[in-house]
Amino acid sequence: MAFSRVRKLDARSRGILFRKAVVMLCSLLAPLILLHLLAERCASPSPVRGSPRTKRLVSEWSAGSDPAGRAVAGGALARARAGAMVWQLPGESPAPPAPPDLVASPRFAGKVSPLGEGSKKLPQALIIGVKKGGTRALLEFLRVHPDIRAVGAEPHFFDRNYDYGLEWYRDLMPKTLEGQITMEKTPSYFVTREAPARISAMSRDTKLIVVVRDPVTRAISDYTQTLSKKPDIPSFESLTFKNRTTGLIDTSWSAVQIGIYAKHLDNWLQYFPMDQILFVSGERLISDPAGELGRVQDFLGLKRIITDKHFYFNQTKGFPCLKKAEGSSKPHCLGKTKGRTHPNIDPEVVQRLRDFYRPFNMKFYQMTGRFFGWDN
Numbered sequence: 001m002a003f004s005r006v007r008k009l010d011a012r013s014r015g016i017l018f019r020k021a022v023v024m025l026c027s028l029l030a031p032l033i034l035l036h037l038l039a040e041r042c043a044s045p046s047p048v049r050g051s052p053r054t055k056r057l058v059s060e061w062s063a064g065s066d067p068a069g070r071a072v073a074g075g076a077l078a079r080a081r082a083g084a085m086v087w088q089l090p091g092e093s094p095a096p097p098a099p100p101d102l103v104a105s106p107r108f109a110g111k112v113s114p115l116g117e118g119s120k121k122l123p124q125a126l127i128i129g130v131k132k133g134g135t136r137a138l139l140e141f142l143r144v145h146p147d148i149r150a151v152g153a154e155p156h157f158f159d160r161n162y163d164y165g166l167e168w169y170r171d172l173m174p175k176t177l178e179g180q181i182t183m184e185k186t187p188s189y190f191v192t193r194e195a196p197a198r199i200s201a202m203s204r205d206t207k208l209i210v211v212v213r214d215p216v217t218r219a220i221s222d223y224t225q226t227l228s229k230k231p232d233i234p235s236f237e238s239l240t241f242k243n244r245t246t247g248l249i250d251t252s253w254s255a256v257q258i259g260i261y262a263k264h265l266d267n268w269l270q271y272f273p274m275d276q277i278l279f280v281s282g283e284r285l286i287s288d289p290a291g292e293l294g295r296v297q298d299f300l301g302l303k304r305i306i307t308d309k310h311f312y313f314n315q316t317k318g319f320p321c322l323k324k325a326e327g328s329s330k331p332h333c334l335g336k337t338k339g340r341t342h343p344n345i346d347p348e349v350v351q352r353l354r355d356f357y358r359p360f361n362m363k364f365y366q367m368t369g370r371f372f373g374w375d376n
């Protein structure tokens with residue numbers, strides 16, 4: 001009995017001793033393990049937690065950008081510069097790289113303040129027409145110029161919104177710095193009777209730009225746009241004539257009316273001298289955008305900054321596009337409402353319209369001193 005008690009006590013004390021040893025060992029090892037883990041965490045990059053966007057931003061940042069967020073070689077901007085493929089459609093050749101003077105655009109070299117400095121001014125130049133002439137393309141291309149600032153939407157001030165007053169109009173404008181030109185485009189001005197007097201009242205020095213296009217194609221383009229919104233309208237052929245049998249053209253139909261350029265121009269010449277109006281060929285704006293843009297920059301008294309280096313021809317779109325749009329590093333084509341497929345029109349009707357427009361076109365060539373070649 002005594003022997004067994006001694007043996008029991010021995011076993012208990014051995015157990016206590018063992019537990020104490022384990023506790024001591026643990027308290028010695030724990031800080032060591034903790035130190036080791038911390039050291040490892042500092043040595044290797046931490047996994048990025050959060051949304052895919054956060055992960056992308058962090059990886060772009062670590063791929064190369066300075067602390068201010070400007071990407072350096074290998075970073076977001078560098079990839080975007082080389083990233084014409086973002087816009088590429090299957091089977092399409094990639095957009096050529098943007099010209100270096102675009103990459104280091106003066107726009108981002110302090111001319112336009114990211115802090116929104118400058119003041120809103122009334123436009124010094126307007127794209128007044130014509131509807132479906134290529135006015136959006138011209139404005140988008142001009143906006144690449146660091147000395148041009150323009151409203152994206154059509155203000156329709158001198159036709160629909162005149163009663164709101166000039167202060168309302170000015171307020172729509174973007175802020176500009178000294179030497180920059182404020183612009184807007186509203187193609188309906190060209191055919192608005194009151195527009196020349198109203199624009200002249202704002203400033204007699206306003207420079208006017210009119211993009212003109214073969215009036216027959218323009219009429220079909222106009223009709224195509226209406227058809228896309230109202231598929232139930234009568235055919236182009238039936239809308240063209242007052243009386244199809246006599247072949248009398250319905251000149252009150254706006255699609256026909258707008259193309260009588262010489263008549264509308266007469267109205268403008270009551271208020272503006274010819275040298276204050278520039279006519280841009282809608283056809284050449286497609287076949288040689290840089291050439292037409294050169295003329296526009298000269299007319300606006302600007303340095304020829306927009307050149308053929310800024311454009312590439314997008315085979316799928318079938319139109320010239322910008323290698324880099326304003327304020328962006330990506331290639332940019334106009335949207336799908338620009339460059340629609342036109343319906344087939346009865347060739348006899350097309351010929352009848354050509355005959356109708358010919359004398360007005362001749363007059364227009366004479367007035368403008370430029371032969372647009374619509375009657376070849």
Ligand SMILES: Nc1ncnc2c1ncn2[C@@H]1O[C@H](COP(=O)(O)OS(=O)(=O)O)[C@@H](OP(=O)(O)O)[C@H]1O
Nearest residue numbers: 131132133134135136137221319320334338339340
């Ligand atoms: N680069 C480029 N990309 C796409 N489209 C171009 C371009 N240049 C000129 N065009 C022609 O512009 C036509 C539309 O003219 P507008 O912009 O003046 O139309 S609108 O009056 O503002 O609705 C549009 O007419 P449709 O082809 O009938 O759609 C185009 O032919």
